[in-house]
Amino acid sequence: MFSGEDQGQDLRREAGLRSLAVSFRYIDTLLGTVEDALGNPSPRNRAFCHYIPDIPAAERERLEEGIRALRERLVEETGRLGISSRAGAVPVSRAVRADLATISITLEELTRKDWADLGWTPEAAGDLRSVLSGLQEMVGDLLDSTGSSGCRIQPGNEWDKRKGRHTFPERGEENG
DSSP states (O other): OOOHHHHHHHHHHHHHHHHHHHHHHHHHHHHHHHHHHHHOSSOTTSSSOOOOOOSOHHHHHHHHHHHHHHHHHHHHHHHHHTOOSSSOSSOHHHHHHHHHHHHHHHHHHHHHSOGGGGTOOHHHHHHHHHHHHHHHHHHHHHHHHHHHTTOSOOTTOOEETTTTEEOOGGGTOOOO
8 A cells, every 4th residue: 555655656657657648749749740841841632732842852861860760769768668659649539520620610710701801802702702601511511420420439438537538448448
């Protein structure tokens, strides 16, 4: 049995490990963003170019190698500290719905703008509102499909307050 002081230290250590896990995941996400920019400045699956390729090939290769080394070190350290680097932290359904909801809000805000006050003719403003409404309807359909296509949390997958994530009995994870 732990004394109150030992238990307090264990709780602080656990909180510290959770903080490290969250920070390491965030670093990994940012590294992924850097890799995307380095490796694919104009992705074919995007409507708009985001980056202007201005890093020479040799420098890009050095950066990519450094990112690989940094990521390997993160994995080593998480293992050494007993932090799981492979278990997901955010349900995909939540991430998808949050991003789609943000897109929907953005389109709603654009639809509500008074485009005539911004120099658009009333006819052009009406056409634009139609386009925006059509896009918003498409996003709404995507949002609706995330709830009916198995993206919702399945029965038995429960929120574990102590672990701060969902448990998945089908993977042998149980609350308790």
